Amino acid sequence: MYSQIRVYYPYIxxxxxxxxxxxxxYQVNPQLFIGFQPxxxxxxxxxxxxxxGTLWPALYSPYSGRGDQEGLEG
Incomplete structure (x- = not known):
């Protein structure tokens, strides 16, 4: 499965x-990885x-607030 979290390094x-x-x-939607529903x-x-919030595990995307991503900064 593809990771839903993308990382980029902006110009400083x-x-x-x-x-x-x-x-x-940023987080992308899991719907981007499924064309038609199998x-x-x-x-x-x-x-x-x-x-x-969804019936299918393939379309589930857990919400992670900013506090969950502090280890990625700096």
Whole structure:
């Protein structure tokens, strides 16, 4: 499976008055990796699907706030 988190390194100007953020991350949707919905995809149970927001594990994308990505910066 493909990683949903992408990392890039922005240009840092020598004239920027702010402290630079050397590493930035963003998350892509899992729908980008599935063209058409294949048949017989595994499914979550109904209660688990309501809790996670999707019926199919292949389309599940956990939310990670900024606090989860602190180790990637600097």
């Amino acid at each position: 100007s020598p004239f920027d008055p702010c402290p630079p953020i050397r590493v930035k991350t 048949e017989n995809l595994p499914q979550f149970s109904p209660m688990e699907a309501l809790r996670l």
